[in-house]
Amino acid sequence: MRGEARAAVRNNAEWCDALCRSHGLPGGTFGARVWTHPVRTPPYYPDAVTLDPDATADEVLAGVDRSAPGCSVKDSFGTLDLTPYGFRPLFTASWLHRPAGPPQPGPVGARWREVRTPGELAAWERAWNGGAPAGLFRPALLADPATTVLAGHDPDGGGVMAGAVVSEAAGVLGVSNLFGPAGSRTGCLAALADRRPELPVVGYEHGEDLADALHHGFTAVGPLRIWAAP
Template identity: 55%
Template sequence: MCRAHGLPEGALGPRAWTSPRRTPLYYPDAVTLAGDAGPGDVLDGIDRTAPGASVKDSHARLDLAPEGFRLLFEAQWIHRPAGLPAGSPDGVASEGSAAAYRAVRTPGGLAAWALAWSGGDADEAALFRAELLDDPATTIVAGHAPDGRILGGAVLTASDRVTGVSNLFTADGVPASAAWSGVLAVADPALPLVGYESGDDLDAALAAGCEAIGPLRIWLDA
C-alpha cells in the first residue's frame, strides 16, 4: 500500500517495522515484530508532527498511553490451515457465492470495488490506487451479483508461506459467510490464510474454518 501511494517502504528492524512518513489511511505507521519490542522501537522511527499516527501492537504487550496514544481497538489474529475446503465447515460453499467471486483486473473494476468497500465514500475509496493491480503479491477479490453489483470482497496478499486476508466486507444484507466462501475459492488452497478480526467479523472468520491464535492491539496517537 505504501508503494502504491509513492511512499518509501519503511525500515525493517529486528523488533519493529516503521515508516518515516505518514502511511495511508487505516494503515499503521509502525508494526511490532517481536514480543519484546518497546515503545522506542515503534515511536523513534515514525512521524508524530501531527496527531493520527498509529501502531499495530502485534503481540498486545505495549502500553503507549503514557506516550500520548489511546487504544483504538483490540482484535484476534486468525489462522486457517492449508488444504481445508473453500466453502463452509461442512464443505459446501454458500449458494452462488464461490462462482461469483473473482480477481479484479482493471482500474475501473478496482474503483467500483473500492466504492463498495467504503460504502460509497469517495475519499476513502481513493485509498485503493490502480498501482495495486501491478503488485504480483496483491489480489483484490470481488463478488458480483448477476446484475453486476458488488456484493463483497477482500484483499489477498501472498508470500511464500502464507496468504494474508484483509479488508473483507459484504454489502448490506449479505452474510459474511458468503464473502468468506467466495474469497477462499480464489485464495491458493496450498497456503495457510492469516489475518485479524474482532467482534462479529471474528465469529464469521471462525465459522469459515479459521482459529484465533492470539491478541493484537491498535494504538492511535491522540
C-alpha cells in the same frame, strides 16, 4: 509465540508496506523487531507494526513521525503500553490462521474473480466504501505481484457485491478488507482454494467478524492491539 501468529504478523506488515508504496510513499523499514514508516501512512493503516513480542516502545516510536496528528501503532502481540506517550488503545483483536483447503460448502452467492483494471478497482472500492470513492486503493496495487484484489460479483446483475484484498507473504495468504453479505467469507475462501490451494490463510478480526471467522475454520492464534495518538 506460535509460528502461525508470527506468519500472520509478518504478512500483515508486508501488506501495510505495499499499500504505502502504492500511494507513492517510500517503503517502510523492516527492523529485527518492528516495521516503521517515516511519514504518515494512508488512513486506516498504522505507522508501525511490531514484529516481535519483545519490541519496545522506544524502538517503535523512534521510526515514526509523531509531529503530525493521527499516528497509530499496531501492537501485534499486545505487549506494549503506549499510554505514557500520549497514545490510547483503539481496539483489540485476534490474529487468525486457517489451514490450507477449501471451506465447507455454503449457499451459492457471489461469483469471485480478480480485479485487473483501474476501472474495476474503482468499482470495487465504491462497493467497499458504501458507494462512494475513497481514494485508498490505488491502481499501483494491481501491479504488485504479492497483492490480489478479489471481487465478488452479483450472479444476476454482475455488479460488485463483495470483495477482499489478499496479500501473499511469509508463506501464507493474508485476507483483509473483506466485505459483503453473509456468506462472503465462504466465497472468498473458495476463491483462494481455487488459486493457491497449498497455502494457509491468515488475518485478524474482532467482534462479530471474529465469530464469523472462527465459524469458518479459523483459529485465534494471538492478540493484537491498535494504539492511536490524537
